[in-house]
Amino acid sequence: MNFTKEEYKNRLKKVQKSMQDKGIDVLISQDPSNMNYLTGYDAWSFYYAQCVIVHINADEPLCFVRDQDAGGAYIKTYLKDENIIKYGEKYIHNWPLHPYEALTDIIKERKWDKLSIGVEMDSHYFTAYCYEKIKSGLPNAKISDCERLVNWVRVVKSDTEINLMKAASLIVQTGMKKAFEVINPGVRQCDAVSEIQAALIKGTPEFGGDYASIVPMLPTGKGTSASHLTWTEDKFVEGEATIIELSGSHKKYHCPMARTVLLGKADQLKIDTMKKTNEALQAGIDAIKPGKTADDVAQAFWKVLDKYGIEKTSRTGYSIGIGYPPDWGEHTLNISKGDMTILEPNITFHMIAVMQFGNWGVEASEAIRVTDQGSELFCNFSKDLHIK
Amino acid sequence: MNFTKEEYKNRLKKVQKSMQDKGIDVLISQDPSNMNYLTGYDAWSFYYAQCVIVHINADEPLCFVRDQDAGGAYIKTYLKDENIIKYGEKYIHNWPLHPYEALTDIIKERKWDKLSIGVEMDSHYFTAYCYEKIKSGLPNAKISDCERLVNWVRVVKSDTEINLMKAASLIVQTGMKKAFEVINPGVRQCDAVSEIQAALIKGTPEFGGDYASIVPMLPTGKGTSASHLTWTEDKFVEGEATIIELSGSHKKYHCPMARTVLLGKADQLKIDTMKKTNEALQAGIDAIKPGKTADDVAQAFWKVLDKYGIEKTSRTGYSIGIGYPPDWGEHTLNISKGDMTILEPNITFHMIAVMQFGNWGVEASEAIRVTDQGSELFCNFSKDLHIK
Structure with missing residues (x-):
């Protein structure tokens, strides 16, 4: 037990x-x-x-x-x-x-x-x-x-549950590091995911990995403009971006993370858009405090997007914890305008920002715990566009 | 496409x-x-x-x-x-x-x-x-x-679909070979599954692996008496049996396979029970012919079990093809007594026999295509208890 x-x-x-x-x-x-x-x-x-x-x-x-x-x-x-x-x-x-x-x-x-x-x-x-x-x-x-x-x-986790999510956060960081390492031009997507999944299931010496309720999502190239696409046997292409959305899972508790990797030459538009996205995420994170609402967080997030004239219609976060396929969301609070759920300590959610523009997109996210004073991130992992 | x-x-x-x-x-x-x-x-x-x-x-x-x-x-x-x-x-x-x-x-x-x-x-x-x-x-x-x-x-597949399932059959055999290799006393279950999943997703040089609609199931020790248990971070134990149930997937088409591995000393009761199970499976397979029914196959299967006095109440097969979580079964024909579905060429099903006795069990299966004359197995892989 x-x-x-x-x-x-x-x-x-x-x-x-x-x-x-x-x-x-x-x-x-x-x-x-x-x-x-x-x-x-x-x-x-x-x-x-x-x-x-x-x-x-x-x-x-x-x-x-x-x-x-x-x-x-x-x-x-x-x-x-x-x-x-x-x-x-x-x-x-x-x-x-x-x-x-x-x-x-x-x-x-x-x-x-x-x-x-x-x-x-x-x-x-x-x-x-x-x-x-x-x-x-x-x-x-x-x-x-x-x-x-x-x-x-x-929605409100016990400290024991938080510890399981912290274990999952170590696992997802291992998986994302592996993704950054193995996504290279000319590599089949399935070969890369093979190694990413191996890392997620192995886990760490202390905490074994479980199956996540969603497999790694891996839209690449034109696919970054779409959502929820999984890998194929096609090869990664020099110059194209890939969005990686993963979760570590430990004893069915989840810690998800999304990042974007760009193969080849730096692309200023994508770098700038990633920066704006992360500025918006950070503004949302800074607004988290017990007593504030999900709406407050959303308002702070969209204020930054509005400043840059970026339109985003989908919600930007949801509660997380135990997960089984097909979803690691808890189907309760959404980080979206109008959700008046009051934040309490040990509420945990995934704040995820996907920005899609015609035939390209970038994405980043953080798994977050509401604390007594504000919030803490489960992971410690740069959200910058990873260029290699 | x-x-x-x-x-x-x-x-x-x-x-x-x-x-x-x-x-x-x-x-x-x-x-x-x-x-x-x-x-x-x-x-x-x-x-x-x-x-x-x-x-x-x-x-x-x-x-x-x-x-x-x-x-x-x-x-x-x-x-x-x-x-x-x-x-x-x-x-x-x-x-x-x-x-x-x-x-x-x-x-x-x-x-x-x-x-x-x-x-x-x-x-x-x-x-x-x-x-x-x-x-x-x-x-x-x-x-x-x-x-x-x-x-x-x-239920009836086109030749193109059959070819995708044949690709999946190559992948599942790779995964099962890996399972036989990595399941060893003292190894964490998650470490073994990490390598098995890696093999299934990598696939073969010709055919990339996709996600299967069910993760590897891996009941071990006392767990072999239960169904649908997945891995934990516990270690495999000398002398215990493990049931491995996997599927290869290629472009969402599945080829599942179950086998049982026993770590350590040969256990005559388990060896004999596995032999009886496989004799029953073979009798079922021999009964497959276009024009015969699912019931005919089931009758042939249970006739062998009855001979040995083995009671089994669950169905022993189901149609397979495209799969998404949570199931690779097609929810149509069952290999069970009373299912009068008539078999036609290119109907494909998974004939699976799990035998459970108090606190232990054994399991084996074959993925099968009905042909013009009889049937063919998608895999070529011994069903014997694998003792190592």
């Missing part, structure tokens, strides 16, 4: 308090990060329906997994065996049968079927079919969107 | 034919593998809502992506620019706003809102919220589950 039983119990209590505030008696949480947060469960089984069920008065959550995955739940969670609930193989990709039929049976057996039940309406893996099975199986329940209740509890 | 425009057009026609059979006028397909199959779109953007929209009479699908991802769609798809439809940043994690509000606007603008609309009810990423937005935004449409319509079209 990565945390004491006391820490898990504390998380449960916070979730139950939030359930009370929202009038939810039973919570069905399918987000793998939330399942990990509430029970310790950690396995690549989220391609089937599974979930954690929290009753407002329960001492422990229930972990609902496929029969075959119960072994993993016994090993990975802090729960008593009786709270690991298995469903049969007949429900696996054998529609119209579906695991959530077994789930609603369990809720009925426990006589929770007339209660107010909260679900994660827009959580990855909570499919429309899961929802329909809950509605048809529990016609007497009052079903509502819990609105990322557990995600919001996750 | 990995395929000719003709191949994409041919895929579209097959999908439209199936839409006609099912009485669907407009299809909304969110599965990233289906999006790739129908348009070529390939980016790690599936953590936001996006989709392909197919009208039954259209010459091309529409690709509906986030504003920021349009650049990637211009680069990766074969579509005319006008068929790449962007939605604004205001919909990004800014609930109750949601990208599918923009989607329903587009459908209304095109006057498709009174038609019969098919959705992928249990597809990863098609959340309950997506579904609710479609229902409330299109109250006059007849909305139904398309029941994995595109997945079923994907």
Whole structure:
């Protein structure tokens, strides 16, 4: 177990308090990060329906997994065996049968079927079919969107969690150094990523690397004007820029980082744009303080962009912590104008600035912790355009 | 582009034919593998809502992506620019706003809102919220589950697709050889996986490796009795077994493989169980022929297990091809008793046998193509327990 039983119990209590505030008696949480947060469960089984069920008065959550995955739940969670609930193989990709039929049976057996039940309406893996099975199986329940209740509890980290993120920050810096070393003209992108991924998974002698919830993104050349492109087997080209977006992961906690590398001759426009981007990032970072809002940070960031006449429509940051594919964002606070979330100590977010102009772009980011006085960066790594 | 425009057009026609059979006028397909199959779109953007929209009479699908991802769609798809439809940043994690509000606007603008609309009810990423937005935004449409319509079209591969899977098979064999080499007593699991992942992503000099839709799974020791466990930073232990489940990926096409390695002294029980497992797999493989069913293969497999009194409740195979996290299965045919899907040439599946007994287990698998006469294995790699 990565945390004491006391820490898990504390998380449960916070979730139950939030359930009370929202009038939810039973919570069905399918987000793998939330399942990990509430029970310790950690396995690549989220391609089937599974979930954690929290009753407002329960001492422990229930972990609902496929029969075959119960072994993993016994090993990975802090729960008593009786709270690991298995469903049969007949429900696996054998529609119209579906695991959530077994789930609603369990809720009925426990006589929770007339209660107010909260679900994660827009959580990855909570499919429309899961929802329909809950509605048809529990016609007497009052079903509502819990609105990322557990995600919001996750927003403020414990010191133990911060330490895992600090380990991840050492790992991502190792990965980025490797990227700067191996990205060279004539090298296949896959050969470079092979070495970057090796560094991220190896980790450090003290802290082993885990899989990140997103693979390295590596838009290059014209691709730097686009987002979310991964590597190909094409070769890096002299004179072209490459954006590298990575995360270190340690025990599922993430520390992401983006940097831009330029192969060959210095390009003044790109150098200047990178400087302006970093000035904006720094202005945002300087605005971070407990009691300030995400909006305050965004305003400071965009003020610099406005000064330079750079237009950027996408948000420039989001909360981070535990992550499973496909996302390391926590789906709570955004660093964007109008997000009035108040910053508290140990809120952690990734402030990321991608600037795209027609057929080129540059990008940099910092993973940040809100402290008692202001903020600290998880990494210590120049954001300048890396020219080689 | 990995395929000719003709191949994409041919895929579209097959999908439209199936839409006609099912009485669907407009299809909304969110599965990233289906999006790739129908348009070529390939980016790690599936953590936001996006989709392909197919009208039954259209010459091309529409690709509906986030504003920021349009650049990637211009680069990766074969579509005319006008068929790449962007939605604004205001919909990004800014609930109750949601990208599918923009989607329903587009459908209304095109006057498709009174038609019969098919959705992928249990597809990863098609959340309950997506579904609710479609229902409330299109109250006059007849909305139904398309029941994995595109997945079923994907079941029979073209020769070009088979060649990509053959490239992936070379890559997975490289990865498994590396695993056999680096798994040793006293080595941290993360250090071994670092080298295995490096091999899988590097690929071969001819075929670069892509990310697989599942990271290497590596249950070890007691963990071999459980499923879907990934690596930790613990060290491998002399005398313990480790199950390795990997996939090679080339241009998003997969070839998975599972093997078991035992460190230290030969353990007759494990050797014998592995032999029985492989005898069962071989019996299944021998039963493969066009015109036979998935059930026929399953019956032949379980007949051997029954002979030895080995109980196995989970399915023993599933269709494979394009894959994105979290799954490389196609969600169509299962190799399990009662699946009456008829095998045709160029159907491809992963036949995987995991045997679990209390606190230990063994596993092996083959990726298989149905041929005109019978079947062929994608890999040529001993399934014996690898003792070192």
